[in-house]
Amino acid sequence: xxxxxxxxxxxxxxxxxxxxxxxxxxxxxxxxxxxxxxxxxxxxxxxxxxxxxxxxxxxxxxxxxxxxxxxxxxxxxxxxxxxxxxxxxxxxxxxxxxxxxxxxxxxxxxxxxxxxxxxxxxxxxxxxxxxxxxxxxxxxxxxxxxxxxxxxxxxxxxxxxxxxxxxxxxxxxxxxxxxxxxxxxxxxxxxxxxxxxxxxxxxxxxxxxxxxxxxxxxxxxxxxxxxxxxxxxxxxxxxxxxxxxxxxxxxxxxxxxxxxxxxxxxxxxxxxxxxxxxxxxxxxxxxxxxxxxxxxxxxxxxxxxxxxxxxxxxxxxxxxxxxxxxxxxxxxxxxxxxxxxxxxxxxxxxxxxxxxxxxxxxxxxxxxxxxxxxxxxxxxxxxxxxxxxxxxxxxxxxxxxxxxxxxxxxxxxxxxxxxxxxxxxxxxxxxxxxxxxxxxxxxxxxxxxxxxxxxxxxxxxxxxxxxxxxxxxxxxxxxxxxxxxxxxxxxxxxxxxxxxxxxxxxxxxxxxxxxxxxxxxxxxxxxxxx
Amino acid sequence: xxxxxxxxxxxxxxxxxxxxxxxxxxxxxxxxxxxxxxxxxxxxxxxxxxxxxxxxxxxxxxxxxx
Numbered sequence: 001x002x003x004x005x006x007x008x009x010x011x012x013x014x015x016x017x018x019x020x021x022x023x024x025x026x027x028x029x030x031x032x033x034x035x036x037x038x039x040x041x042x043x044x045x046x047x048x049x050x051x052x053x054x055x056x057x058x059x060x061x062x063x064x065x066x067x068x069x070x071x072x073x074x075x076x077x078x079x080x081x082x083x084x085x086x087x088x089x090x091x092x093x094x095x096x097x098x099x100x101x102x103x104x105x106x107x108x109x110x111x112x113x114x115x116x117x118x119x120x121x122x123x124x125x126x127x128x129x130x131x132x133x134x135x136x137x138x139x140x141x142x143x144x145x146x147x148x149x150x151x152x153x154x155x156x157x158x159x160x161x162x163x164x165x166x167x168x169x170x171x172x173x174x175x176x177x178x179x180x181x182x183x184x185x186x187x188x189x190x191x192x193x194x195x196x197x198x199x200x201x202x203x204x205x206x207x208x209x210x211x212x213x214x215x216x217x218x219x220x221x222x223x224x225x226x227x228x229x230x231x232x233x234x235x236x237x238x239x240x241x242x243x244x245x246x247x248x249x250x251x252x253x254x255x256x257x258x259x260x261x262x263x264x265x266x267x268x269x270x271x272x273x274x275x276x277x278x279x280x281x282x283x284x285x286x287x288x289x290x291x292x293x294x295x296x297x298x299x300x301x302x303x304x305x306x307x308x309x310x311x312x313x314x315x316x317x318x319x320x321x322x323x324x325x326x327x328x329x330x331x332x333x334x335x336x337x338x339x340x341x342x343x344x345x346x347x348x349x350x351x352x353x354x355x356x357x358x359x360x361x362x363x364x365x366x367x368x369x370x371x372x373x374x375x376x377x378x379x380x381x382x383x384x385x386x387x388x389x390x391x392x393x394x395x396x397x398x399x400x401x402x403x404x405x406x407x408x409x410x411x412x413x414x415x416x417x418x419x420x421x422x423x424x425x426x427x428x429x430x431x432x433x434x435x436x437x438x439x440x441x442x443x444x445x446x447x448x449x450x451x452x453x454x455x456x457x458x459x460x461x462x463x464x465x466x467x468x469x470x471x472x473x474x475x476x477x478x479x480x481x482x483x484x485x486x487x488x489x490x491x492x493x494x495x496x497x498x499x500x501x502x503x504x505x506x507x508x509x510x511x512x513x514x515x516x517x518x519x520x521x522x523x524x525x526x527x528x529x530x
Numbered sequence: 531x532x533x534x535x536x537x538x539x540x541x542x543x544x545x546x547x548x549x550x551x552x553x554x555x556x557x558x559x560x561x562x563x564x565x566x567x568x569x570x571x572x573x574x575x576x577x578x579x580x581x582x583x584x585x586x587x588x589x590x591x592x593x594x595x596x
Contacts, residue, residue: 072545075552083559087566213544240541242548284570291563299556 006350013354014167017361020182024175031390034176034397035107035373041181041276047289048188049181050273052362054085054264055191055297057145060359063298065332066256067305068319069230071239072216073253078299080261086290089265094274094283096442099529101275104522108370109268109434110378116441116526117449118518120382122456127378129433129460130268134371135404137426138364139411145360146412148337149353161412164361169405172365173372173398177276180365187358192296194355197348198340199300202307205343213240215310227312228319230330239306251491259493263427266435269370301336308339317342368408372401425467425474432459432498436506445523447506450513455506459498466494 028034041049067074097112106112110130114123146160171179206212216239224232231239234249243249264270277283312319320334340352376397381388388396436459437452467474472490475482482490515523542550 072549072553075549075556079552079555079559082556082563087559087563091566210543214541215544217541217544237546240544240549241546281570285567288564288567291560295556295560303553 006353009350009354013357014163016186017167017171017179017183020186021171021175021179024171024177024179024182027178028176028394031393032107033178034394035377036101036272037177037181037276039102039276040278041282042278043282043285044289045181045185046273046277046282047286047293049184049276049362049366050086050270050286050290051293051297052184052188052191052359053269053273053366054081054267054294054363055359056141056363057148057356057360058141059298060191060195060301060356061148061336062144062333064301064305064308065335067302068308068335069234069330069332070243070249070253071231071235071241071306072213072303073235073242073249074256074302074305075299076253077257077261078295078302080257081264081294081298082291084261085264086287086294089270090274090283090287090290093265093271093439093442094277094286095280096530097271097274098277098280098283100442100526103526103528107272107275108373108378109271109438110374112271113434113437113441113452114378114382116522117447117452118522119449119453122449122453124379124382126434126456127374127382130430131371131375131379131404133426133429134269134367134374135407135411138367138371138404138408140426141360141364141367142408142412144333145357148333148356158413161409164364165405165409165412168361168365168368169402172368173401173405176394177272177369180369181276183365184362187362188293190351190358191355191362192293194352194358195296195300198336198344198352199296199304201344201348202304202311202339206307206310212307212310216240216306219309219313223313224309227309227317228321228330229309229312230319230332231306231309235306239309246488248487248491251488255491255493255496259428259431259495262435262495262499263431266431266433266438267427268374268430268434269366271438272366272370272373305335308335311339311343315343368401368405371404372397375404376400428493428495428498429460429463429467431495432463432502434459435499436502440503440506440510444507444510445527446510446515448510448513448515448519451506451508451510454509455502455504458505459502462498462501463494466498 027038030038032038063074063077100116101107101112104112104115106115108127110123110126113126114120142161142164145164146157149155149160150157171183175182203209203212206215219231219239221232221236224235234252235241235243236247236249237243243253274283277286309319311317317338320331320338321328322331322334323329340349344352376399377393380400381393381396433456436455437447440447440455441452468478469475469483470490471492471494472482472487475490484490540546543553545553
């Protein structure tokens with residue numbers, strides 16, 4: 001594809017976002033405007049923004065690559081993405097979060113926790129956790145997209161990272177959440193177009209749903225081995241069958257499904273979307289739009305991943321590889337780009353690259369905004385211990401966001417090994433830290449400050465310890481050999497133990513130590529409209 | 531395509547039962563989301579109009595109604 005044509009398209013693409021950033025700047029007058037888009041968003045914008053934030057380039061490219069290794073069993077994650085990530089998230093969490101957020105005048109998850117339990121320190125601690133780990137996670141998103149562009153176009157990695165960070169940073173810092181949500185709408189449409197064409201294209205090449213799946217089911221381990229596909233060993237019962245219960249592939253699929261599928265409920269950048277709704281109906285009507293959007297994203301990505309093996313086998317394409325420490329290993333991340341480069345027309349390559357770029361930009365913008373708000377509003381502003389003007393509050397957060405953008409840029413240009421694991425880290429960490437306090441805060445009136453502190457820190461410390469000492473992906477890189485050798489334990493996502501532990505600790509300490517009078521009063525205010 | 535002869539017989543749309551449940555479950559979950567939206571769009575009247583969550587919102591609702 002012509003690089004010049006791509007560069008011109010890229011400039012146009014970036015110009016649209018920077019223009020939307022300018023419009024957001026003109027519309028941002030109050031603190032609410034900057035942090036929660038004035039609480040004026042309608043159903044479609046909420047759904048698109050939530051979906052575009054939720055689905056990153058890693059989800060589209062990385063997870064379809066994983067599906068090419070483990071087969072269609074990963075579709076259970078698509079089910080959880082729609083049922084838990086949209087239906088349960090909006091109906092069980094979103095509606096109450098918005099009401100409580102209004103009653104407590106909260107605009108971020110840490111502020112919601114801090115105001116609900118009358119604790120500035122709680123707000124600061126949770127803001128700090130979110131801010132720090134979100135920077136590393138955002139770097140991982142950048143790393144993935146910049147590597148893709150380097151491989152596809154030969155554009156130097158550093159140039160991709162700098163341009164990408166500048167574009168996102170400019171429209172985000174200038175335009176606040178208005179700009180972020182408007183750009184999300186544009187990005188979501190680009191993602192939809194890209195994924196729909198990809199899905200239709202692949203199923204058409206293979207003769208429809210039934211024939212395509214039957215072709216995948218018919219691939220034997222020998223056939224998969226002949227194209228170098230890791231599915232030969234990782235999908236022992238075939239690409240369209242569940243792996244044997246408690247086998248290593250089964251544990252891998254299980255940990256992915258629950259780590260991401262349940263972890264989505266406690267993502268601070270997604271929780272912010274509930275707070276932007278103009279009314280309850282907007283949140284309720286976002287459910288169908290969100291459901292359809294996620295279906296077309298994850299269901300498509302996970303469905304076509306295994307089918308790429310069939311296309312590779314039929315067209316004599318070898319499974320992509322990469323060099324790790326001098327050894328060539330399978331590279332699932334390159335499966336979809338390989339298929340598109342080999343079998344799709346060049347006009348679609350451009351559309352798909354923009355779809356992936358849109359997915360990465362939308363997630364990065366939402367993460368920057370949430371991290372900036374966490375550090376600026378929840379940590380720094382609260383440490384001032386005095387009331388400041390709305391203009392100054394926005395200014396502080398803009399500076400904090402700028403600092404986070406620069407920090408992310410530096411980390412992305414000098415990526416540490418640990419950054420690459422952050423995508424696996426982040427969902428589990430946020431879930432084990434915040435999901436129990438957040439759920440109980442919304443539904444159990446007796447939840448108190450001590451319980452939330454213990455539950456939050458207990459879940460956080462347990463998860464960090466699990467990743468360092470036991471988890472099979474991270475522990476070997478940090479301590480050499482995991483403390484537990486049994487794969488049925490060290491392949492488990494920490495969410496399986498950390499989440500129940502966090503719930504238990506929050507409930508236990510809320511029972512042992514009673515609420516004080518201030519907490520009781522605030523609790524009554526919180527539940528007034530629920 | 532010779533390898534199609536080796537497709538196992540106990541498959542639904544080319545998938546085994548565990549995968550098929552996930553596949554159809556995802557589609558049904560989306561249908562649930564759509565039905566939920568349709569219910570609140572056309573059948574159920576909003577609770578919020580009768581019970582606004584804050585005075586500010588009450589003003590907003592009144593403005594929207596106007």
